Amino acid sequence: MDEKIRVIVAKSGLDGHDRGAKIVAAALRDAGMEVIYTGLRQTAEMIVDAAIQEDVHAIGISVLSGAHNTIFRKILLLMKEKEMDDVLLFGGGIIPEDDIVKLKEMGVGTLFTPGATTKEISTYVYNWVAEHPREFS
Numbered sequence: 001m002d003e004k005i006r007v008i009v010a011k012s013g014l015d016g017h018d019r020g021a022k023i024v025a026a027a028l029r030d031a032g033m034e035v036i037y038t039g040l041r042q043t044a045e046m047i048v049d050a051a052i053q054e055d056v057h058a059i060g061i062s063v064l065s066g067a068h069n070t071i072f073r074k075i076l077l078l079m080k081e082k083e084m085d086d087v088l089l090f091g092g093g094i095i096p097e098d099d100i101v102k103l104k105e106m107g108v109g110t111l112f113t114p115g116a117t118t119k120e121i122s123t124y125v126y127n128w129v130a131e132h133p134r135e136f137s
Helices: 019-030 044-054 068-081 097-106 118-131
Strands: 006-011 034-037 058-063 088-093
Touching (some): 006 019, 019 034, 019 118, 044 058, 058 068, 058 118
Parallel strands (some): 058 088
């Protein structure tokens, strides 16, 4: 791949715990990706708008607040509305296994839970982007 992979890492809602998001953002940057960290308390609209503006390949959402179902569903709906079919939505945090299954069925990519390594996350993003090349018109 000639172009650098661009990723947004975001925290949505009122969740103020951002250490994990910052660690993932740094790891993706260390793996050679261009990373935009949006900071805390971003709305779904702000995240999707930033993803469009930055022309990203992937959006990574960190959720520790328990609002994962609402947050991911809203972002997915906005992505579909904006025809962002070539952008990966993935994430991580404290998410029960049953909810992970439901979110993946809706179209969310891999959801990393505590214990996942930053290597696993960066490899996943690289592989997904390689398997989903963008079509330019």
